[in-house]
Amino acid sequence: xxxxxxxNLNVVIINDLAEIGRLSILVDDFVSxxxxxxxxxxxxxxxxxxxxxxxxxxxxxxxxxxEIQIRGSIVDDLIVIEIEDDGREFNPFEIKEPDLKAxxxxxxxxxxxxxxxxxxxxVVEYRRLDGKNIVVLKKSVPTHFHGECDDADRSH
Amino acid sequence: MSGVSKEEFIVANPFSIQTSKIDGLSIIAxxxxxxxxxxxxFENAIxxxxxxxxYRIVVNCEKLNYISSAGLGVFMSFIEEVxxxxxxxxxxxxxxxVKSTFVILGFQEIFDIVDDKTTAMQRFAAG
Numbered sequence: 001x002x003x004x005x006x007x008n009l010n011v012v013i014i015n016d017l018a019e020i021g022r023l024s025i026l027v028d029d030f031v032s033x034x035x036x037x038x039x040x041x042x043x044x045x046x047x048x049x050x051x052x053x054x055x056x057x058x059x060x061x062x063x064x065x066x067e068i069q070i071r072g073s074i075v076d077d078l079i080v081i082e083i084e085d086d087g088r089e090f091n092p093f094e095i096k097e098p099d100l101k102a103x104x105x106x107x108x109x110x111x112x113x114x115x116x117x118x119x120x121x122x123v124v125e126y127r128r129l130d131g132k133n134i135v136v137l138k139k140s141v142p143t144h145f146h147g148e149c150d151d152a153d154r155s156h
Numbered sequence: 157m158s159g160v161s162k163e164e165f166i167v168a169n170p171f172s173i174q175t176s177k178i179d180g181l182s183i184i185a186x187x188x189x190x191x192x193x194x195x196x197x198f199e200n201a202i203x204x205x206x207x208x209x210x211y212r213i214v215v216n217c218e219k220l221n222y223i224s225s226a227g228l229g230v231f232m233s234f235i236e237e238v239x240x241x242x243x244x245x246x247x248x249x250x251x252x253x254v255k256s257t258f259v260i261l262g263f264q265e266i267f268d269i270v271d272d273k274t275t276a277m278q279r280f281a282a283g
Contacts, residue, residue: 017191017192017193018193020191020192020193021169021189021191021193024169025169039253042222042253045222046222046224046257049191049192049224050224050225053191053192053224053226056192057192112225112228112229112261113224113225113226115260115261116224116225116257116260116261119260
C-alpha cells in the first residue's frame with residue numbers, strides 16, 4: 001500500500017549534532033503515525049544517529065552550513081529511509097566490520113557505529129549522484145507486536 | 157552524602173549527569189540520551205574522577221534511555237586506564253533496549269555489567 005505524503009517523513013537538518021535530537025522526535029512521530037512499535041523508532045533513530053554523526057563530524061571539507069535531507073516512507077511492509085548530503089564522497093558501508101574480539105584499543109569507534117546500523121537495518125544501500133551521497137535504509141515492518149507501544153519507556 | 161557535585165545539560169533530547177561518592181566509590185548517574193552531542197559531558201565526568209584519583213567508578217544507567225556508539229566509546233576510552241590503576245568501571249541498571257546496544261557491540265565480554273547499583277557496589281567490595 002502506497003502512503004500519502006502526510007504520512008511520510010520529510011526533514012531537512014543542518015550539519016549540527018544537536019539537530020539529530022530534533023530529528024529523532026520527528027522519527028518518533030512518523031513511526032507512531034504508522035502505529036509501529038516504539039522499538040522500531042528506537043532502532044531507526046540509532047541507525048540515523050550513527051550515520052548522521054559521521055556525516056556531520058567528518059563529511060565536510062569546510063566550515064559552512066550544509067543541509068541534509070531525510071526522507072522516509074512505508075511501502076508495503078518496508079520502511080524506507082533515505083539520507084542525502086552534499087559532503088565528501090563517502091560510502092559508510094565500505095568500512096570494515098569491526099572485530100568484536102579484538103583488544104579495545106584496536107577497535108575503531110566509527111566501525112562500531114556502522115556495525116550498529118547493520119544490526120538495526122535489514123538492507124543498506126549507497127550511491128553517489130550529482131555530487132551527493134545517498135544512503136538508503138530498508139527495514140521490514142515488524143509483523144508481531146502488541147498495539148502501538150511495546151516499551152513503557154520513551155524511545156529515542 | 158558528602159562530596160556531591162552535579163552538572164546538568166538540557167538539549168533537544170534531555171541528558172543529565174550526576175556524580176556522587178559512596179563508600180569511596182564514584183557513582184556517575186547518566187540520564188536521558190547519550191549521543192555524539194552529549195557524550196563530551198559524560199567523558200568529562202569520568203575524566204574528572206580519574207584526574208582526582210578515583211578509579212573505582214559505577215556508571216548507573218537506570219534512567220538512560222538511549223546511547224549511541226559515541227557514548228559507548230567513552231566507556232572504551234577509559235576502561236584500560238582505570239584497570240591499570242587497579243580500578244574498574246562497572247555498568248548497572250541498563251533497560252532492555254539500551255542493553256541490546258551494549259550487547260551488539262560485545263560489551264558484556266569486556267565490562268562488568270550488573271543489574272543494579274547495589275550489586276555493582278558489592279562487586280567492588282568483593283574485589
